[in-house]
Amino acid sequence: MQMDAEIEQLKQELDCDLGTIILEVTERSQGGESDIQSIDRWVEKLGFNPLGQGWIVANKKMAIAILCFILHQDLAYDSERMNRWKAQQISDRFIQFFGTQAKYLTNAEFAIVEGVGEIEVRNLRIWNPITEATFDTGICVCSPTHLGLLWVEDED
Numbered sequence: 064m065q066m067d068a069e070i071e072q073l074k075q076e077l078d079c080d081l082g083t084i085i086l087e088v089t090e091r092s093q094g095g096e097s098d099i100q101s102i103d104r105w106v107e108k109l110g111f112n113p114l115g116q117g118w119i120v121a122n123k124k125m126a127i128a129i130l131c132f133i134l135h136q137d138l139a140y141d142s143e144r145m146n147r148w149k150a151q152q153i154s155d156r157f158i159q160f161f162g163t164q165a166k167y168l169t170n171a172e173f174a175i176v177e178g179v180g181e182i183e184v185r186n187l188r189i190w191n192p193i194t195e196a197t198f199d200t201g202i203c204v205c206s207p208t209h210l211g212l213l214w215v216e217d218e219d
Contacts, residue, residue, distance in 0.1 A: 066088070066160060066209075069156070069160065070086065070088050070160070073086060073153060073156060073157060074086050076149070076153060077134075077153065079144050079145055081137045081142055081144045081217070082137050082138070082139075082144065082215050082216055082217040082218070083196070083215065083216040083217075084134070084144075084213075084214070084215050085201070085212060085213070085214040085215070085216070086157070086211075086212070086213050086214075087109060087211065087212045088160065088209055088210070088211045088212075089105065089209065089210050089211075090208065090209055090210075091205070091206065091207070091208055091209055091210050098166050098168070098205040099115065099116070099118055099168070101205055101210060102118065102168055102203045102205055102210060103115060105210050105212075106193055106203065106212065109212070111193040111194055112192065112193045112194070113193075114170055114191055114193060117170065117191045118168040118169070118170065118203070119168065119169050119170065119171065119172065120166065120167065120168060121167040121168065121169050121202065122167065123158060123165070123167060124182055125167070125175075125182055126158060126167035126169070126202045126204070127151075127154045127155060127158055128175070128181075128182040128183060128184045129169060129171075129173060129184055129200070129201070129202055130150070130153070130154035130157065130158070130201070130202055130213055131147070131150045131151045131154045131184070132150075132173070132183075132184035132185075133200060133201060133215045134149075134150035134153055134154060134215070135147050135150040137215075137217045138187055138198035138199075138200065138215065138217040139197065139198055139217045139218060139219045141186075144215075154213075157204075157211065157213050158202075158204070160204075160209070160211065161204045161206040161209060161211060162206055162207075164206055164207055165204050165205065165206040166204070166205045166206075167202055167203070167204055167205075168202070168203045168204075168205065169200060169201065169202055169203070170190050170191045170192065170193055170199070170200055170201075171187055171188070171189065171190035171191070171200040172188045172189050172190070173185070173186065173187055173188055174186045174187075174188055187200060193214075194214075194216050196216035196217060196218060197217065197218045197219040198215075198216070198217040198218075198219070199214060199215065199216045199217070200214070200215065201213050201214030201215055202214075
């Protein structure tokens with residue numbers, strides 16, 4: 064119940080004028096599926112294209128960096144979608160919902176800069192779309208109890 068309220072709060076905070084931001088969370092069925100099978104079945108149910116072995120695994124630090132990047136600026140023109148501080152805060156809060164056993168998947172490769180203890184995503188390099196948008200990427204999260212998706216779609 065508390066998670067539902069927190070997710071709704073995050074959805075309200077994601078309201079912006081640039082592109083489309085999609086945030087979804089659901090309980091994970093315990094059917095013995097692999098993480099990728101669970102994500103594929105769920106994204107297809109949401110109306111998106113499953114990627115099967117096309118998903119790219121990210122660690123937690125990279126997942127947060129990807130989310131911060133895609134929330135901060137649009138993928139088509141690098142226009143600011145929201146300020147970096149707010150993007151970082153939302154990214155951290157979203158990832159925290161899923162606990163320490165979560166796995167993170169994305170559809171893209173990014174140009175990154177690594178600093179001392181930090182990763183900064185600079186741009187989207189290549190991606191395998193799950194939507195019909197010109198650009199789309201984000202993070203799918205798979206925990207033992209929940210599945211989550213924070214995704215953006217942008218048009219050129």
